[in-house]
Amino acid sequence: MASPSPSRPTALIGWRLAALVYDLLPAIALWMLASVVFTVAFTLSGHGSRENIAPFSALQWLLWLVCWLLTGAYALLSWRRGGQTLGMRPWRLKVVGADGGMPDWRALAIRYAVGSASLLLAGLGFWWAWIDRERLTWHDRASGTRMVRLPKRAK
Template sequence: MPTQRAAEPAPGNPTGPLTTPSIQRRLAAFVYEGVLLFGVLFVAGWLYSTLTQLKDPGRQGTLGLQLFLLLVLGVYFVWFWSRGGQTVAMKAWHIRLVDRQGRPVSQVRALARFALAWLWFVPALLTAKMAGLHGGALFGLLFVGVLAYAALARLHPDRQFWHDAACGTRLVDWRPAR
């Protein structure tokens, strides 16, 4: 197991020094987050379609729907990260987002992290768009892209993801007191 730098304990953290969760655990939380967000985005998409009376998103309003769903995702993540540092999935996996010193993140830092976190998907999405890939091929390309991006964390001294390094944030173990 790689050596992980421990920061000073943050106020309210019952585990003491901050350690970085394993990449496998962070990916498990990532997958769980995707399952939860499916429901959030389904309801948001239904709401948008109902309010705009969108009948055929394939022919009209696709960009509006996509931008609305991006806004919903942004609000979801920025809200949770700046108000406790944990989304629902992160709570389940005992992972918390903090700044480099172990303090809670601001809304501005959370928004920057949200924007840069799209590095997980952008290369695969651009490749799929240029190659005209859809369906299973697109999903496979996204899957490989996410695994490749996660593997890049092994190159970081603290095993953090690169968007966290750029934003001055880090994911840490955060277990509740028993």
């Protein structure tokens, strides 16, 4: 069954990728903050200040999980608050529900989880938009949301 077509055009893959690259900046800042907290906690637990966390240890996996959750909190709060992250604003991109309204928290969480899986698979879910009739990505389809391009504001 075809989903209803949004009143605005679906965002092209190039704009989506540009926004994703731009959104790496606040994400990296959050990751650095989490790393500082982990480093301080690691040092306070009796380890040397120059001792590294063992590769593939439970602590390292916990740090990755915390970084992923912080990034998700940033994305979900941004999408829920105004439909846009910092990286989406310069390209006038906005996440909306399939009906054009504000998506609920569940749909946004699904969007983030499927989008993350898509990135782990070398962006396959993003590249899918090139062959999709409605130019939708995997996370658009799975969550029932759309990313649209807003019109330019009149001066």
